[in-house]
Amino acid sequence: MDGIDERVRRLAVEVCEQPTSAPEDWTPDGPLAGYGFDSLALVHLVMRVEQEFELDLQPEDMTGAAFSSLAAIGELVRSRLA
């Protein structure tokens, strides 16, 4: 465990203000949209992820798919930190 996934999860819990299921039940591959993230909450998560990991994401990173699940975000962060 490199801690990235845990940090991503913590940010997601922080950003999702109206979860439709308990954050303990969120799985890494489950769609964030199904947990109560709407489009603006996902954008908020983009902002927090960039701050947390001091990333400067590129146009090609800004897709719904890159922020569709906790695992996808973890993957993106790892690839940009590498």
Add this chain to the structure above:
Amino acid sequence: MTGRQPVAGAAPAVEAARSPDAVPRQRQVRPAWPSVWQLLRERAASTPDLPYLDIGDRSGAWCRLSFGEFHARAAAVADRLRGEHGIGHRTRVALIARNDLESVQALFGVLATGAEVFLLSPNDPPERRARQLAARAPNLVLGEEAVALTVAAPAGPPAAAHCPAVDSDPALLFNTSGSTDLPKTVVQPHQAVLTNAVAFCRHHRLRPGERLLGFLPISHANAVHTNLMAPLVAGCHSILLPELAPFDLPRRIEELDPRLVSMVPSAVEALLAVWRKPRRPPSLTHVLTAAAPLAASAAARFTALTSVPVVQGYGLTETTNFSTSLPLDLPAGAYRRLMTEAGTPTVGAAFPGTEVSVVGPDGTPLPPGATGEICMRGPSLMTGYLDDPAATAAAFAGGRFHSGDLGQAVLDPDAGTVFVLTGRLKNIAKVRGEQVSLEEVEHGLTSVGGIRDAGCARTEHPLDGEQIVAAVVLDDLPAAAALTAAAVRDRLRATLPAVAVPRLLVRVPGIPRTPTGKIVRPALRQLIEDHRRRGDQL
């Protein structure tokens, strides 16, 4: 059936406020058409082949309709409404409107018959919708079945010719959250719709064939007027997306190359977050934002990132759409002074056809620099609140429409008289550009079993603009002690729009109230903050 006449009761004050002569002669706007339908007919006759609307339909197909094609389709819908449903002048049709072709056709089809359209949001919870429909008693409700009225390109020339509704007859009805616990219904007559659309086109200098990009919901006034009515007046090409999809928006703007994008501050913030290495499309002169206050920093960051100016405007459903907007083509120094480096960015100057003033508590106009209530006069105003002469009379006290917003006039050497909003008299929050009545949320909370009393406040949020936070007082019952925030939110979602559901719920021993029972708002805000710090979340 009630409420079929233009709102009566407060007539003299309303008539005085809505007179074209309430506005200086050189700034008057007199539309050339008696009705919205007549405007569409003339537009379809003069530029039948120019594109009017790019929009998705319910099968998921993306459609482009010229003015001529759109007119023919709306006329066919009108024929069916008349023939099959008996819809005509002085009838009312509720339309649960989505940003799709079926809804837009139905909207204009209803207007063609002379009936009024009561617009409802598809996102309203069923209980709330049922209450609104019961209160406003439409002759017909077009929901998902609006699709049944969709006809393929009609065969012959449309029979729908003459629209019996004119001038002060109601055209559009919208709910608006006021300072009370029940939404009021604003009646916008044809004349107000047309006057405001002409003013919009004049202000933004729209030319035939120019593209307008929008994604705000047409169940609200802003998108109906900005994205559907103004393009009819100017002959513009409206591109209406189903919703705000932030990850797709940069590409859409770069590829569609619109002249103008209509936004709200939440969308500006979202676009700032996701638009990397923007390529400014050559046609884009500015983005327009309204419905909630834009932060100076957001305007500054947006202009720095994209080199596209942000034009802020201001208006209420009661004033049809925009009452003010930042003048175009300001020198760079004036733009910085009024928008990006201002403490509070200006909402701009009065729109053509509307007089805007700042008045004191006794109703007298105040000089520039003095803070008072923003008031409007002119033919863009509503005729009143449906079936509510008392609220209408209060809103039009002294022959001016009282916005409930506080602000001041500023004399600027380049922009002339512009306005700055500084506060609100009404207990409302603006979440994602949608108006939320704190009292309606409080009413919703106390309807939840186990909650004895409740008070709400607004708090700032980086993307939503504002959000609702709430203090609740629980009953002294074991069941109340077991109440969770998730359970309360679930209950509220059944009766309130999602934006109105509180982000934070704290438990407090009592709500601070005056001897007459009114909530002491500043004390409540402090109380919520204190209990949040102490970890008293529900």
